[in-house]
Ligand SMILES: O=P(O)(O)OC[C@H]1O[C@H](OP(=O)(O)OP(=O)(O)O)[C@H](O)[C@@H]1O
């Protein structure tokens with residue numbers, strides 16, 4: 001995969017707002033969640049915001065490593081799954097959270113573990129969209145989302161000089 005053409009930088013403020021919007025949408029489903037599963041590492045950030053909003057206190061992780069070299073997706077590797085109790089009833093009543101779905105491969109792998117869980121991401125690209133139940137903002141496949149935890153302050157080229165942001 002080459003570097004996507006477009007950039008979608010997200011600030012902490014915006015991420016908090018978007019994660020809260022996702023919490024509002026899920027709250028509207030009026031479902032009793034028995035646990036939340038955060039997909040590490042990116043899913044830990046929205047998970048923290050959403051479990052606070054929804055009052056969920058049982059938080060588990062699925063630890064997956066996939067993007068080993070910036071935009072180059074390596075083979076997906078499950079480093080850790082969830083405890084047996086969450087797998088009961090195919091994950092019914094479990095809320096799975098990730099920051100985004102891109103190709104949908106990560107979501108597909110976790111869905112396989114808990115087919116009846118609800119899968120929510122803050123952002124979704126078209127290829128991953130069919131793999132998630134709920135998301136807030138769709139960005140095009142040729143866009144790279146820059147999350148605030150990956151960023152630092154740096155000089156920005158003016159748009160007229162070819163700046164892509
Ligand atoms: O839909 P996909 O193409 O599978 O991509 C989406 C996944 O990629 C990123 O995680 P990454 O594997 O980079 O690890 P991280 O969360 O530890 O940063 C992101 O947080 C999603 O989990």
Ligand SMILES: [Mg+2]
Pocket residue numbers: 039040041042043098
């Ligand atoms: Mg991730």
